[in-house]
Amino acid sequence: MLALSQLPKNVKQYLIITGNYWAFTLTDGALRMLVVLYFHDLGYSPLSIAMLFLFYEFFGVVTNLVGGWLGARIGLNKTMNIGLALQILALGMLLFDASWLTVPWVMAAQALSGIAKDLNKMSAKSSIKVLVPDNANQALYKWVALLTGSKNALKGIGFFLGGALLALFEFHGAILIMWVALVIVWLFSLWALKEDLGKAKYKPKFKDLLSKSRAINTLSAARLFLFGARDVWFVVALPVYLSVTLDWNHWLVGGFMATWIVGYGIIQAFAPHFTGKKQGKTPDGRAALLWALVLTLIPASIALSLNSFEQWNTIILIGGLMLFGALFAINSSLHSYLIVLYAKEDGVSLDVGFYYMANAMGRLIGTILSGLLFESYGLVVCLWVSSGFILITSVLSISLPRHKE
Numbered sequence: 001m002l003a004l005s006q007l008p009k010n011v012k013q014y015l016i017i018t019g020n021y022w023a024f025t026l027t028d029g030a031l032r033m034l035v036v037l038y039f040h041d042l043g044y045s046p047l048s049i050a051m052l053f054l055f056y057e058f059f060g061v062v063t064n065l066v067g068g069w070l071g072a073r074i075g076l077n078k079t080m081n082i083g084l085a086l087q088i089l090a091l092g093m094l095l096f097d098a099s100w101l102t103v104p105w106v107m108a109a110q111a112l113s114g115i116a117k118d119l120n121k122m123s124a125k126s127s128i129k130v131l132v133p134d135n136a137n138q139a140l141y142k143w144v145a146l147l148t149g150s151k152n153a154l155k156g157i158g159f160f161l162g163g164a165l166l167a168l169f170e171f172h173g174a175i176l177i178m179w180v181a182l183v184i185v186w187l188f189s190l191w192a193l194k195e196d197l198g199k200a201k202y203k204p205k206f207k208d209l210l211s212k213s214r215a216i217n218t219l220s221a222a223r224l225f226l227f228g229a230r231d232v233w234f235v236v237a238l239p240v241y242l243s244v245t246l247d248w249n250h251w252l253v254g255g256f257m258a259t260w261i262v263g264y265g266i267i268q269a270f271a272p273h274f275t276g277k278k279q280g281k282t283p284d285g286r287a288a289l290l291w292a293l294v295l296t297l298i299p300a301s302i303a304l305s306l307n308s309f310e311q312w313n314t315i316i317l318i319g320g321l322m323l324f325g326a327l328f329a330i331n332s333s334l335h336s337y338l339i340v341l342y343a344k345e346d347g348v349s350l351d352v353g354f355y356y357m358a359n360a361m362g363r364l365i366g367t368i369l370s371g372l373l374f375e376s377y378g379l380v381v382c383l384w385v386s387s388g389f390i391l392i393t394s395v396l397s398i399s400l401p402r403h404k405e
Helices: 009-041 046-052 054-074 076-093 103-131 137-192 214-234 237-244 250-269 285-308 310-342 348-376 379-397
Strands: none
Touching: 009 046, 009 076, 009 103, 009 137, 009 237, 009 250, 046 054, 046 103, 046 237, 046 348, 054 076, 054 103, 054 348, 076 103, 076 137, 103 137, 103 348, 137 250, 137 310, 214 237, 214 285, 214 310, 214 348, 214 379, 237 250, 237 348, 237 379, 250 310, 285 310, 285 379, 310 348, 348 379
């Protein structure tokens, strides 16, 4: 505690923001798994389950765009606390009697949760740019990778937590436990976060929402297709396939999804070691292109193998998705570093918010396609579309800036 008290103010504020982000991430992952499994048990079709997340992803698009502007005007501490409050409200909406849990009601709760999640993510990611000195690119990459990786590892634990809480306490009991825990975190955050970290020196106008940087626009478009490629099979198709086709119970589905996300997060945290740290290099647009090209091959290979070796489908699917997760983690970590690198320091949340707006749009497209394609054509088609999306990411990455020799 003494060591923590002696840290600079900005660092202590950032550590509190990171802790808030982690706590929020646990509830976000758990809530996602709870909703998928609970409403599947109620007899909802894959497309109907996907539609429950429609507003979650749609309002993520809006929140990242407006939230970046808001963070630059009022400070990232305030946007963080607003996000926590909205997640508490979203969980509270799901505590009502089961007769209230209609599709429109759950979609509204998920809309609030989507706004909350992206306010939290934008606040945490933007803070790094403010705290790391100019031109300390290796340090910047390391801290971005650690934050992103730890967040996704905790989200994976949240997936497992959601499946476990549903099995042990049923839906309403699980939601109540998460609601109480997050209220405690929010009250501490209101007391502890006092600095206007990330507040711009100028008052950005609403017209400043759209990025004027070619590099940020290109990276944002690449990010859209990258995350669309993941969610087209991950959000609805995979958990329903594991539950229905492979006859896995809630514990197994939640455990597998959790393992995938935790492993994905760990590799994200260590991404600098795979992309040039030993040679004293930081990645550029060339690295983003090469890693995307490699990733393109994985979903296509899984799809071909599932059709050719049906007796080995379980091993092929699990092994293939683990490999996909490892390579996707490196791609995601590279992108997360590049956006913070490209962003302007003054009003950094404007550029970061615009970028994660594209990220949310990719998730929205992937979520809708996940339910639609799986219900109509099955998991194999979802994997082919995933491969096609990553190929588009590769093509866009060709024009990303590269280091001058």
